Amino acid sequence: MTEGPMMITSVLVANRGEIACRVFRTCRELGIRTVAVHSDADENALHARVADAAVRLPGVTPAETYLRGDLIVKAAMDAGADAVHPGYGFLSENAGFARAVLDAGMVWIGPPPAAIEAMASKTRAKQLMGIEPLGDGEVAEADLPVLVKAAAGGGGRGMRIVRRLADLDAELTAARAEAASAFGDGEVFVEPYVEGGRHVEVQILADTHGTVWALGTRDCSLQRRHQKVIEEAPAPGLPPALLDELHDMAVRAARAVSYVGAGTVEFLVADHPATGPKAHFLEMNTRLQVEHPVTEAVFGIDLVAEQVRVAEGHALEKEPPRARGHAVEARLYAEDPGRDWAPQTGRLHRLAVPGVRLDTGYTDGDHIGVHYDPMIAKVVVHAPTRAEALRRLAGALERAAVHGPVTNRDLLVRSLRHEEFTAGRMDTGFYDRHLPALTAPHADPHAPLAAALADAHAHAHDHARPRSRFGGWRNVPSQPQVKRYAMAGEEHEVHYRHTRQGLTADGVRVVHADARLVVLEVDGVRRKYEVARYGTKVYVNATELTALPRFPEPTDRQEPGSLLAPMPGTVVRVADGLAEGARVEAGQPLLWLEAMKMEHRISAPAAGTLTVLHAVPGQQVEVGTLLAVVQEEIS
Template sequence: MFDSVLIANRGEIAVRVIRTLRAMGIAAVAVYTEADAGARHVVEADVALQIPKYLDIEAIVAAAVSAGAQAVHPGYGFLAENAEFARRCAEAGLVFIGPPPGAIEAMGDKIRAKATVAAAGVPVVPGGAEPGDDLLAWNDFPALIKPSAGGGGKGMVLVRSAAELPEALESARRTAAAAFGDGTLLIERYVENPRHIEIQVIADTHGTVLHLGERECSLQRRHQKIIEEAPSPFVTPDMRARMGQAAVEAARAVGYVGAGTVEFIVDGTTGDYHFMEMNTRLQVEHPVTELVTGLDLVELQVRVAAGEPLPPAQDRVRLSGHAVEARVYAEDPARGFLPTGGRVMALREPLNVRVDSGLAAGTVVGSDYDPMLSKVVAWGETRDQALRALDRALGATAVLGVTTNIPFLRALARHPAVAEGRLDTGLVERILPELLPETGVPGDVLAAAALAFHAAPVGDDPWEVPDGWRVGEPAWTTWRLESRDGVHAVQVRGLPERGAEVRVADDGTAMRAAVRFAGECLFVTLDGKVTAYTHARDGDTLWLGRDGESWALTRHRIGDPGDRPGAAGSADGVVRSPMPGTVLLVKAQLGEQVSEGQPLVVVEAMKMEHTVVAPIAGVVKELPVRAGQPVEMDAVLAVVEP
């Protein structure tokens, strides 16, 4: 067994691998870039070495050698499916904890993979256009464009008509090149009413290949998984055995070693299944398989890489209960799921469930990496119990300082179609309006924020100190609180610690109130009802978290503008960036006459593209950005003059 293993990754997966290495008595070596110097995986590792960037193969190999590591675990993403990285590890005398380079190459190319598994008798999606074919000539719609070297849903585009095809191919090729370094595309017939079901396999160097059951991954948005579960509510024992055997044969066909996932597209009406791809690495959603099998997949990876044999009996793999995982992302569902960022000012993670997280208070969430922050994973004896446990756990989660998708996840987990197992990969898009959180701030939250400010005011102006003393009868103090939907007025009279009155100007109702601070908890009493908030203060801005939701409320001082400019564009023609990121393309020219809705600039953040359009018809009078330039949220991208 190894004494020391380097983890060629960051964030929650690096922390998760460290946890298993520690349990096995193996020293964990972390790598980090300058931006990640204080990250959680760096703190938890036994040794941490700085590298220029996470995709620098030579720097990572040199770090492993200098640290005395005997093996390298790639996690997922970054270099996990890079055959050249696996070869370089071997050349340096390091064991790559993953499959052989040949298997990575065979399955990394979707076109080659499809041919390989078809030859092994595994069902594949019928029809398709490949490189060398004229992709613009495709005429069987709906169709799915896929990067040949891709994974994780990046670059996949559903096209329903020939008119959409040219632009879709351009966007998919650009995304594929940026994400995978290869813009090669293929097109396949799109399966209507599809379910995305994958099989976990594990193979050793002694010829044993096992499957560990399936995961249902049909809850997706833009081909990105959101909530996954094991086992699937759709798969019968007989279907599991057949799909499992097909996955085993696919792995055998390429001489696979280690943990991998064979993904199938399943017709939700007929139950017919077809091979999509094989991910030659650990999957983000692997925890649900671990919870229902009782196996540690990272430990199995390490033991297989060290040459140990697997138990050869497939019938010893048993599934117990049900597990559901939700991915917490730094994104804003109310703004079209645009990536967000910021500094984590306070963090509360749920107890009694599994949380795979790379977060800590003080973590800076930027636009350089994938927006996934953590995974909340719940187990129950039944599927209903698991979903309820997940909902409660998400409600007990707070990430203050960064807007997340937690309220959206709770709404999805509670939706009747999800509860009944009526899933397909298009479900989330169809029910999206039902899942989006309200954008306004509830009155009781406004009252809580005003009371918190009142109890601990900002500034040193003695007239701003609400000490409860006035000439004559105690007066009402008005707090003007700004949220992203406007400015709200809340009045407070008295001392919150001893008993006060509060009224929100929107309805004028007065309530008896009190507040109590206890570390990161703020207990607010309104008319006898006590509510606990997670809170964090950053100057004039107060963050409050409750039931999985969070609100940022800023003290609005006299003379401040009454509202913030629109993010994407406004009636005055000022076009702003809707998210922090990098300018990918500038599609307009200075002095160009443009029409309303015409694309002007493409901004990329966390491997996602967002096209910003002209809010009005007119002439481009200012264009202060260029391709490759980093921009902050609300930065001016262009000005269109009517």
Template sequence: MITRVLVANRGEIARRVFATCRRLGIGCVAVHSDADAGLPFVAEADVAVRLEGNAPADTYLRGDLVIEAAKRSGADAIHPGYGFLSENADFARAVEAAGLIWIGPSPESIEAMGSKIEAKRLMKAAGVPVLEAADGELPVLIKASAGGGGRGMRVVRRAEDLAPERAAAEAEAASAFGDGTVFLEPYVERSRHVEVQVVGNGRGDVLVLGERDCSVQRRHQKVVEEAPAAAVPGDVVDALHEAARQAAAAIDYRGAGTVEFLHDPDTQRFFFLEMNTRLQVEHPVTELVWGVDLVELQIAVAEAWASGAALGFSRGDGQPQRHAIEVRLYAEDADYTPQSGRLLTLEIDHDVAFGVGAGGERGVRVDSGFASGTEVGTHYDAMLAKVIAWAPSREQAIRQLVAALRGARIHGVVTNRDHLVDILRSPEFVADEVTTSWLESASLGPESAADSGPSGRVEVVAGALMLAADHAARRTVQGGVPAAWRNVTSQPQRTTFEGHEPVEWWGTRDGFVVDGVTVLEVSPTHARLEVDGVVTQTRGQWSDTAPGTPRELWVDGPALSACLREVPRFTDPADAVATGSLLAPMPGTVVRVAVAASDEVEAGAVVLVLEAMKMQHTVTAPHAGTVTEINVEPGAQVASGEVLAVVTEGES
């Protein structure tokens, strides 16, 4: 029997495993980098061990340090989570060689499926259909052989783009997985991504726990996942389950794993993509639909294998009666650029966390690695939380998930929350007519939803009044004078926030006056306004900004939850940058500079490449012109907003 588990991972992943371990009476050990020392998973563990890595981004890849931490902390088993060392066969062997129980598949299974090239060969031999690219075929998808999550993946539609895109994919794969090997496969333009959850006992017995649809993707990273895959016909689902069973049985798979397929809805054919020999990020939808705890199954399989027994599987007949949908809440902007900073507030109403006690026919589950007041760094993936809703029907699950996201209070960093709401409310998603390429061209936004609702103007007005009330509350003299009060009023006050129309208002003896709005109550953090007989409540939270800098107010109202940044009346010349300046979109490391000073470049030409959170981001020329400044070199660490280069428009 396992008594103490070390989780060789971080954040939400570690907390998820800890939740099951506590319910089973198993002790928990966390390992962490210096950058993660303040996150909740460290404080919640029974024992925490600091890993002395060379750099935060590589700390969790040091298998020797992890095994040493397990010995020092008294752990008798290691759970790899997902990501980092979870699919490293050498690490699995080292764990077992150290006399510890490995809560994962055999090293041989990891190796068999760890190389996507070798995995395809094995699956083809086992009779599972696979995708194969013919010479010269376009479009193709470049994929990293040793990993996933969108890293090391590129779609190539033109022959001349193949070489540079392959080089970029190899560099990204080497950085993310330590292996730059890539391969090509045909790119199916209209496809769905469907995967099957399996659990094996290592002796050929495989339990199939349904399928998940993960077709809503951006840059080959999953955004929304759901179970079951409602749009796939029943006979195709049955065939997918059987193919997944064959794939797992072919390698005597042990533990939880996922077999991923590409489904062509036009032909109802499907093809093997890869097998992830670990727990998946989207595993909660399977747990909520089937009423299982996949981490508990992993532990049971590992204990049985360690004792020499064969764990048998039993599950009643019938189909799941629930539908579950998961979204990944990221700290990122509208261009999918990762964001960093301190989370002032992270509050999402939910019924359960990490699956513990997920009963009832409907509810909301939240799995998060962060909490209010914690720091979102630049070294790791920018996912803040997974928000999952389950209900008797798909339509009800969508409605519950939208309500949970809209009602959430998330302050301090820009997130994709509104983007997720737009996806869930879009007619294509509601009708379940999406494909893996849908999000790239989808027209999303509140106006695309069936009930677009109010515009958010009331929240902007509320923000302007809260700003005035805050200024008045901060005064050290004449505290009894109403905000913005004048003996002779010649014109209204004007408050402008970035991206919004100015708000005009008056300060009177009796309070604030705004045309078309009845101001019922205002404080620095709250406003109650009435428009056309409808009363709305808006809450606000102020960011900590340096003296003399524009104020930032995070507002939450019925139609808008966003950060309002005050536009100053006058611009400080020191804050101005030259026309054509290329600013760092995020903190990161410069990995390549493609031009030199005085070079002539075309619009869209690559100027340099940044790496942040194991992803590479290309910075291009905004227009044709001359490179007049290059302020960085490869290896340089840059801050968000830093001037990297200047491209002056026109000829030199």
């Protein structure tokens, strides 16, 4: 009697955060038990809380925890898991880890180790596709610009654009350090950088019976630091002949390594005056991609469920399902795009984006820490047409409640409505061209008044607060109440009055005011303002404000030329030979901070003398920590 496909009963996800939660969701639907692993920093993280079982990995850095394949295999065995799903990032493209899982007698929910080995190194993958990358010493002035890229892993880590030959050695060093920290492999390579190209990829799914599906295209051109921000399926505006070529190349890459499971083949599509759009092979990611939900939405399938079925030995249908409609995904990050994308940390008080698919590793009250990627959630919509999908996603994000650290939410809304993006004319240089306009301060001018009125109502009805013997109003019409708020980098002073008729404000009719909802009428137009407060932070609809004291307290003055830590993180490097008393040039790199798996360079603000150097490698710093002081040279 022929045995049928095996049945997986318990899955350990060798990952954290959003992707672990997303895999667990499908496992629960399939009736499969779930096991999480967590670092000490993630002890109370959502993925550790929602799994049926969780195993601690001692330490906080990826190198101590999520990159320790031996500890993860032991965790799976101890918890009784019979399969391991790697998610994306960390060890997902590590052939040695895949072999260790298989050698331990468990099912690997991913491609064969040999296929990972062939494609996980981007240099070997290019050679397999007949492309030879440049060697470190082979780059000439004529080759510029070039891209330095990590051979292992992805997500933009270990990647640098080099436009001057003099910068190559420094960028190679930085890329190697970042790649080693993120992936445990410091190998990098150099390839030509194509200006003005679109990042287009093809989702593939293959079984053990020889069937390979090419599940359409995705466009992931909107990127910051080579990491995707907005993705969509299908890629808009590609001619049919190019689509056929992309699908054929993706299937050919999969068959070349006897691929099994879900994977993605990535291309750069650039316009050539003589030949039109042309596809350049970039790499094959031998894992599930962050942006897989848009393909799921368009094809009506669950890729994680298909991964499990393929790992169990089930055969795919000969032809994939038909694509329907258009899907768009936006990555909501805890970062400040207007300050060089600086990652942010702190408590996420509230996260609510109604009416959309929300893939996240956080719930209300969770803490966003410094150790891992700053992505809070993926927001996904599906609609009959691209225009409808863009409109739905922009509207959902605009109305979302995101209370906590600074995020890129406003940038996402503006990007989705930008005429270049809505027309499908975007490329990977989109944010290089448009970032200043997309991050220009903008806030509702009546938000401070709404905050003040809600606060006044809350205080008037707070029985725990000391009450005036004169009640909540003052019979002194010439003396209004005053509150001050910081909003969009500026201070705003609000005047309002308590009267027998209720709260009033000059030029504005107060229709309604309570602690959570304020309705104002200005020039005959009535608008609602939902208000939430957490300490001094106030959120009025999508606008964040900070309540300021009535009489500002004096603050410490920083010495001119002070370099303060722009984010919490770890000092990973100080420039060779740098010491107090050294002369530095404007823009000269002085030290590097690592935060949320990315390196951030701190440079001299002006030419002068380094008079103070507090930073030392390995030092943990908080926002505002004094790192160094450069005394400017006065000419």
